[in-house]
Amino acid sequence: MDAPPAQEDSLPFVRVAGYLEAMQLNAPRVVEANLDEGFLLLTDLGTRQYLDILRHDATVAPQLYADALEALLAMQRRGSAYQSQLPPYDEKLLRFELSLFHDWLCGTHLGIEFDDEREGAWQDCCNLLVANALDQPQVFVHRDYHSRNLMQTGTDNPGILDFQDAVEGPLTYDLVSLLKDCYVQWPVAQVRQWALDFYNGLGAGIHERVDEEQFRRYFELMGVQRHLKAAGIFSRLNHRDGKPGYMADIPRTLSYVVELGPRYDELGPLIDLIEARVLPGLEASA
Secondary structure, rough: OOOOOOOOOOHHHHHHHHHHHOOOOOOOEEEEEEEEOOEEEEEEOOOOOOHHHHHHOOOHHHHHHHHHHHHHHHHHHHOOHHHHHOOOOOHHHHHHHHHHHHHHHHHHEEEEEEHHHHHHHHHHHHHHHHHHHHHOEEEEEEEOOOOOOEOOOOOOOOOEEEOOOOEEEEEOOHHHHHOOOOOOOOOOOHHHHHHHHHHHHOOOHHHHHHHHHHHHHHHHHHHHHHHHHHHHHHHHHHHOOOOOHHHHHHHHHHHHOOOOOOHHHHHHHHHHHHHHHHHHHHHHHO
8 A cells, every 4th residue: 555644644444454353354454554655555355346246146145245244243243342532522523524414415515505494403403413413322333334445255254444543433434434325325124133233232231221222323313424424525526626526326325314204303404405406406406
């Protein structure tokens, strides 16, 4: 890996790789590191990315997701020894991520202006989502655990990539990343069953604190935070970094928010904004 120090600090990657190796999870192992010049020698996990496989043959999804859920449960259980050494997924970071949707997608890309009423509704939504995240049991969070960053491997599937931004954060964050993926979408009933499988795999200590209905609420509202963040990042990649390819993923990403409307009246103003202004604006600008 060639990561020039002026552009990227590789130390978090090296540290988290060590944690994952200690957890006996299948992630690139750092063989040698020259952080001063930005060179790392890593073990190789091959070329079989989950996303590519699933796009060509969806029938393999049950096994791939079973493996990914098992690995995520192991990461949370074994990661408890290391999570306090990670940066916290705190209120400041959560609110910054939400601002990406407001500023980059609504503002920069679509030119949507927030009057006092709309801004107030937006802040109410942010308060709801931040409280939901902070109220959850805090665990080792990969922070980008989805089909682009998981590799199918012959043994110890999956191989886990792109973990350098790991934090100590909400129980359901990585689960949402995996099951409500910005790049591939599954039926609502299937997502619900996979999420329940994960919940059933959690230890008694979590079950005593979080019942199944509360877990579902944590999961669904955590998804809203993540999908607003992702939609904002995709717009930022387009306008700031000259990478327009991710814009096509925004409608799928925001569809996860819209589908929650019947269950969450408090999301009404946000969903109205998405359906009345954001999605039509994206279609018009495509």
